[in-house]
Amino acid sequence: MKLNDTIVALATPSGAGAIAVVRVSGPDALKIVAPLFKAKSKKPLEEQPTHTIHLGNVIDGERTIDEVLASVFRSPRSYTGEETVELSCHGSPYIQQEIIQLLIRKGCRSAEAGEFTLRAFLNAKMDLSQAEAVADLINSENAASHQMAMQQMRGGFSNEIQKLREELLNFASLIELELDFAEEDVEFANRDQFRDLVSRIQTVLKRLIDSFATGNVLKNGIPVAIVGEPNVGKSTLLNALLNEERAIVSDIAGTTRDTIEDEMSIGGVGFRFIDTAGIRETKDVVESIGIKKTFEKIGQAQVVVYLLGADQFQAQGSRFKIEIEKIKNRFPQKPILIIANKVDRLSEEELENLKSGLEVISNDSERSQYLLLSAKTGTGVEELKDKLLDYVNTGALRNSDTIVTNSRHYAALLKALEEINKVEDGLNADLSGDLLAIDIRQALHHFGEITGEITNDDLLGNIFANFCIGK
Structure with a gap:
């Protein structure tokens, strides 16, 4: 690309909106825009000082295209370090394109991706790492x-x-x-x-x-794998966290055949929740592929949430323990949060027995903890969010470290x-x-x-x- 000509582009998202901003930058920015701008004040645009805004019309010959605000930024006191004019027009896609095409006919070139920031870098307005931070x-x-x-x-x-x-x-x-x-x-x-x-x-x-x-994980979102046997409420938990019906909820075991991902912010930190296929022995070929993907997602996750049915614990507690140990042995460094879901179905006595059993399973306090929860009623969901934040090292972020x-x-x-x-x-x-x-x-x-x-x-x-x- 040539970097000594004058470029133009839409600086706001394309499509209809209240306003749009057309940005022009280069040595001839004011020279090109000024004849096309008729100020309400009658003052010539090319004579105006830097960092000033002017109300007027963009005209093409005798035709008025739109009433706009023209912002003037003179070199070197602009984002790019060059002469810059920004035209704030009404957000009609037709108006946007009419103004841009007019400017191109009068001598501007359509900007390439990132070219305004590239010129800012080349004109020493920022270094390369700062330019990348803009994106x-x-x-x-x-x-x-x-x-x-x-x-x-x-x-x-x-x-x-x-x-x-x-x-x-x-x-x-x-x-x-x-x-x-x-x-x-x-x-x-x-x-x-x-x-x-x-x-x-x-x-x-x-x-x-x-x-x-x-x-890297804070930038892209903390991946959290929600795993467990079929029909223990993984999809319901995902929906409760996201406050929407994102995943299919059914009483039929094996409903989730593939991984489902969605994102949310907790305490200002992004989390990517991955609802995986239930782990169990199956002859269903499609479901087997989903279970294989589950272990792949566990490998990619920063935190593993193992979900079990609280109402099934008394009869199947030993099997849950074996499954959790299997994950611990396969991924020895990953923190595991054991969640007993559907606690709303338990009596007080059953609840106490559940707590005792979970304390035995989660005997490694550094790597695994347990939490009682009801995804259906929302009980324990906020506590889950707090525990997930505890797993994230945000100390450097809080201290404004680099x-x-x-x-x-x-x-x-x-x-x-x-x-x-x-x-x-x-x-x-x-x-x-x-x-x-x-x-x-x-x-x-x-x-x-x-x-x-x-x-x-x-x-x-x-x-x-x-x-x-x-x-």
Whole structure:
């Protein structure tokens, strides 16, 4: 794409609405828009100062297309760093297209996906990690993903990386300087201070790398597998959590033949609930496939909710215990929340016996807990939500720590740590400065990949292709 022309796109979602915003950016933005805009104040648009809004009509010759508000942002004080005009028009799809087509006829080009944000990056309005956070912010669906995107867009992540890169660059410069005075055998870079810096960089990198496990699931939603034997109320529980009839509920065992997924926000954190086929011995080929998928979903889940029928516990408690142990042995690291459903059917005595039995089954308090619940009446549903939140590591989120959510950043951090470890090994082996400089340059390269100081057209194309057109 050419980046020195003037582009136009709809900056609001397509379709009918109360208003729509047509964004124009580039060196000739005001020059193109001004003749098409007749201000109520009679003042020429191209003479107006930055960050001002003007009421008027968009005209095509003698024809008035719409009454609009024109917002003027002059370079470099705009989102893209270029001359920018935004036309807020009425939200008719016909009006939107009429204005866009008029602007194209007068010299604009239709913007590519993410081209406005790409220009903001190229014009140093933000670094690459902040630009990627814009896409995450647009796609955020809960408080957690919104908070992480905002923190990254404000530069929290890139500031940490930039600070480390600058300190490492200073030492790299001193070591490179030593190479110019190799015959004099002088040492400009204090090796003890350099070891301290390498140790600090390793600590920060490891913390950021470890945060990816939390950030990735918070960004995409915590997967929770709801498992158990057929007809114990898994679909009813899913409907109770979602407050809608999402899953089929029936007295016939084996109704759920495939996994059903839906999402909801609990305490600002997104959860993806997976209602799986019931686990049991069956000769039904279709149901057998569903049960196989159940174990696959357990493997993908962060938390397993094992649902059993409270009214069946007295007769089948030992079988429930075997099934739960089977899951524990197959997935030893996964937390399991054992839920006894349909407690509304039990007497007081039966309820006490149930509690005693569940305490025996959930004997590993770190990995498994139990909860009494009635999906039908809603009893215990809120307590279930609280327990699910307890399983999620949101401490870093609450403390506004930097959390890595982008797989590209994660890969670059891993490579940077690998190179920094080589630098440490070189220092311990008392390697010469020229050999140390090789690994330092590689570490600096991977830091630069994150912030965009080192990039290429293919990388930029892949990143911004995932943006919407008007951003």
